[in-house]
Amino acid sequence: MGKILVINSGSSSLKFALFDTVGPVDSGPSSSVHALVKGQFSGLGTDRYDVSMTRHKSGISAVSPGSAPDHHAAVASLLIWLERQGLLDDIVAVGHRVVHGGQHFHQATQLDGQKVALLEALTPLAPLHQPYSLAPIKILGERLPELVQIACFDTAFHAHQPLEAKQFALPYAMFDRGFQRYGFHGLSYDYITRRLPTVIPDFNHDASVIVAHLGNGASLCAIQAGTSLASTMGFTALEGLPMGTRCGSIDAGLVLHLIAQEGMTTDEVATLLYKESGLLGLSGISSDMRALLNSDRPRAQQAVTHYCYRIAREIGSLSAALGGLDHIVFTAGIGEHAAPVREQVAAHCQWLGVDLDGEANQANQSCISSTTSRVGAWVIPTDEEQVIAEDCLTMYQKTLTH
Known part of the structure; x- marks a missing residue:
């Protein structure tokens, strides 16, 4: 059976996961994927670099890739480890998380040089993310040019939002040039x-759901009948909620003032x-x-209160965009583990019908709403690597039929 490698690369980390396919890769809809091993190179570009691994009853050797000081070394170390495990030749495709797909990419896409160049041109829209998303793609393209590489985009889920949301x-001509809200x-x-x-x-598939992705980066998404209707992030991943170090939404006039009156450079x-902003600021x-x-x-308590x-x-x-609310879901690091944050948010949302079960919330249980709550409240761990692997398999199967 073929295997799929997933790479989720950030500014100082490179997460990776190896998935096995259940059933032959050419067996169409009957194929699915499950994780064999997951790992992460952390501290890339710093003097605190390290590597960690989690195995999923895979039988893979306990020897993990060595730690690496930068992205190039991390990819090289990962490839050497896969080869020593006898797994490199089993990989049929590599799926990458790419933050920004712009106006061109609305679904998982097999990459070539031209498409990578289009994605590189989007770097000014996601300067903290796009270069690091593309780095492993370029490295693998140089080392293993025949390997199928597939990009999965953080913006794609929001691509079909109503025009008024985007x-x-x-001036309208600017929208045609790509000045719009993309969402992440x-x-x-x-x-x-x-x-x-x-x-x-x-679960009612037509339900109105708000998902709160609360991590170092944070955003909310309004989802109805499985489709994104609106999101708090927009043209860049700076808009919306305050985050770990990002300010979130801010008066554009303040930015002009900082440049024109305070003499700050861009x-x-x-x-x-x-x-320097967000929770840190x-x-x-x-x-x-x-x-x-x-x-x-x-000041720490006030930062949490503001958040x-x-x-x-x-x-x-x-x-309001949804016309009502059936469920709210908390996910990502803060959303999954910070019970006091969920408690404060829910207290603000009692007018919507949100009522938490205090004990369930403190225990980080899946369902944290009370039996009398009109809105369901849930904690669901996210898994970006899993969805990348699933889309990567679907995309790879399409290449086999053409």
Whole structure:
């Protein structure tokens, strides 16, 4: 049976997962995928680099790839490890998480040089993500040019939002040039959407759902009948909620003021908005929610209060876009593990009919809403690598039929 390698590359990390196909890769819809092993190179580009592994009863050797100081070394180390395990020749395709697909890419896509160039041109729209998404693609293309590489896009899930949800109130010609709201975290939202019928009893496929992807990057998505209707992120991954170090939505006039009146350069403003703001900027302590929840310093507590307030305000906005709310789902690192954050957000949303079961919430159970809550509240771990592998298999099967 063929295997699929998934790579999810970030600015200082490279996650990887090896999936086996259940059934031959050419068996069409009967094929599915399950993880054999997952791992992560962390601290890339720093002096604290390391590697960690998780196995899924795969029988794969306990010897993991060696740690690596940068992305090139991480990919090289991974390839050497796969070869030593006798797995490299079994890989039929590599699936990559690519943050921005722009106007061109609305579904999983097999890559070639021309498509990589189109994706590289989108780097100004996602400067903290796109270069690192593309780095492993280029490295593998040089080392194994015959290997099928498939890109899966964070923007694709939102591509079919209504026009009014994607527009800015700018001259219309600018929309045609690509100045629009794209939305991100789409692979996470796609995974959660696929999981809802298996988690929520008697799930109505036409239900109105808000998914809160709360990690170091954070956003919300309004989903109805499995389709994205609106999202808090827009032209870039800076808009919307405050995040670990990103400010979220901000008055554009303030940015102009910083440049025109404070004399800041565009690079300095970018550093401020992307790397020095959010929870880190508000608290002056940390971008890590765990550290803030464990702190008794007033600024830490206020940062958490502001964060939850902004989430609740956006939930109200997205509920209006949906015309009501049936379920709210919390996912990603903070969403899955920070019970106090979920509690504060739910308290703000009581007017919508959200009522938590305190014990279930503290225990991070799957269903955290009370029996009398009009809105279901859920905690569902996300798995971007799984959805990439599934889409990668589907895409690869299409290449076999052409």
